[in-house]
Amino acid sequence: MIFELLDSEIITLNINGEDRKVAVKPSDILLYTLRNSFGLTGPKPGCENGDCGACTVLVNDLPVKSCLMLTVEAIGKKILTVEGLKDAPIQKAFVEEYGFQCGYCTSGFLMVCHSLSKFHPEADDSIIQEWLQSNICRCTGYEEISIAVKSILNKSKK
Amino acid sequence: MMIPFEFEYYKPDTVEEAVEIYKRIYSSGKKVIYYGGGTEFISMARMNNMYADAVIDIKQIDECNEYQINDNVLTIGSATTLTKISELNQFPLLGLTVSRIADHTIQDKITLAGNILGSIIYKEAVLPLLVSDSEIILTGPSGTRNISLNKVFDKKLLLKDGEMLVKVNIDKRYLNLPYSHVKRTKNEKIDYPLITMVAIKDDNRLKIAFSGLCDYPFRSQNMEDVLNNPDITSEERIAKAIEKVPGNILNNISGSTEYRKFVLGLMLEEVFERLEVVQ
Numbered sequence: 001m002i003f004e005l006l007d008s009e010i011i012t013l014n015i016n017g018e019d020r021k022v023a024v025k026p027s028d029i030l031l032y033t034l035r036n037s038f039g040l041t042g043p044k045p046g047c048e049n050g051d052c053g054a055c056t057v058l059v060n061d062l063p064v065k066s067c068l069m070l071t072v073e074a075i076g077k078k079i080l081t082v083e084g085l086k087d088a089p090i091q092k093a094f095v096e097e098y099g100f101q102c103g104y105c106t107s108g109f110l111m112v113c114h115s116l117s118k119f120h121p122e123a124d125d126s127i128i129q130e131w132l133q134s135n136i137c138r139c140t141g142y143e144e145i146s147i148a149v150k151s152i153l154n155k156s157k158k
Numbered sequence: 159m160m161i162p163f164e165f166e167y168y169k170p171d172t173v174e175e176a177v178e179i180y181k182r183i184y185s186s187g188k189k190v191i192y193y194g195g196g197t198e199f200i201s202m203a204r205m206n207n208m209y210a211d212a213v214i215d216i217k218q219i220d221e222c223n224e225y226q227i228n229d230n231v232l233t234i235g236s237a238t239t240l241t242k243i244s245e246l247n248q249f250p251l252l253g254l255t256v257s258r259i260a261d262h263t264i265q266d267k268i269t270l271a272g273n274i275l276g277s278i279i280y281k282e283a284v285l286p287l288l289v290s291d292s293e294i295i296l297t298g299p300s301g302t303r304n305i306s307l308n309k310v311f312d313k314k315l316l317l318k319d320g321e322m323l324v325k326v327n328i329d330k331r332y333l334n335l336p337y338s339h340v341k342r343t344k345n346e347k348i349d350y351p352l353i354t355m356v357a358i359k360d361d362n363r364l365k366i367a368f369s370g371l372c373d374y375p376f377r378s379q380n381m382e383d384v385l386n387n388p389d390i391t392s393e394e395r396i397a398k399a400i401e402k403v404p405g406n407i408l409n410n411i412s413g414s415t416e417y418r419k420f421v422l423g424l425m426l427e428e429v430f431e432r433l434e435v436v437q
Binding site for chain 1: 167168175201261262264266347
């Protein structure tokens with residue numbers, strides 16, 4: 001059956017493990033639905049062009065830049081924002097390894113690192129670099145972020 | 159920043175439904191586009207550089223998500239993401255090429271058709287398909303065409319009104335030929351190419367295609383003839399090939415024309431050595 005969204009309608013999104021209803025238009029962007037309709041301000045607007053990664057959320061466990069996704073595309077998928085991490089190991093690792101400075105990029109990096117740790121618990125440096133290159137930290141805290149993610153990968157190996 | 163106009167969103171299950179929707183909306187005088195990953199549409203629409211009254215999302219269509227290999231052919235659906243192509247990696251040259259487009263996160267959103275049919279000039283995913291003489295399947299209001307990509311790709315894919323790219327067939331014999339992929343950027347690893355070059359060695363003949371050299375990707379028979387000419391030295395082949403670039407070589411902030419020619423020469427030397435073109 002052809003799915004159509006022609007105007008503003010109420011749809012259901014699965015966000016952080018809960019089904020939530022929201023009125024959206026076809027032109028609505030996931031980033032702003034999360035922030036403005038649900039008050040989930042963890043995903044940050046940065047470049048709004050898919051370059052910086054500050055708006056990264058997980059969709060079906062994989063990182064997605066929510067500034068480049070229509071809200072309607074997320075129907076039937078599992079959306080995870082930083083608010084849904086709930087004391088995941090990567091959050092503790094960022095604190096312990098000083099993985100943030102100003103903090104604006106942090107939620108995006110946390111989501112990428114969290115997903116990486118699930119998909120590649122044995123990730124080597126090249127995989128870590130490949131995944132982290134999707135995000136930008138203008139405080140240039142890359143070294144500490146890299147150490148933080150490696151610390152949870154090491155733990156998962158043990 | 160929001161998208162500053164409204165549009166209708168359709169998500170059909172079949173190619174036929176997609177084309178029917180296109181015909182209906184187009185005939186009412188509205189602008190309609192097929193929608194894959196949507197990364198270009200969203201970023202350009204937001205800046206008012208692209209407009210549509212309706213988008214037809216093709217990601218739910220089985221044929222457009224196909225990725226299968228049979229006795230003779232690898233088939234890749236047009237809505238297959240770059241991530242899936244590089245992970246399944248039945249065609250390593252294509253896998254490597256798409257793994258160097260944009261960044262890891264966005265590769266899971268960009269589709270094969272999105273990269274080839276976008277307005278961006280680089281379209282690097284098309285290069286391995288050009289050198290492997292791939293066949294493409296196009297469906298539109300006037301029917302379905304199975305056609306050689308090289309016949310319908312001239313600076314861009316030449317689609318008829320309302321046609322959509324459904325899938326690509328790559329002859330199995332091309333999948334594991336000796337290959338080379340070189341991408342040079344101005345500074346960062348993740349960037350648009352200064353020049354991207356892909357090549358395969360097929361029956362001792364070099365087949366080669368470029369992006370970033372002109373303002374469109376291309377495979378040039380004239381350049382290939384010169385590069386494969388056994389009667390002249392490799393240095394002469396490279397010098398003559400550079401003369402035969404089929405358009406104006408880009409001259410912009412990423413690199414001047416002269417610099418691109420210099421880099422191209424080095425890249426051709428590299429591919430000769432890597433693929434042992436000249437003994």
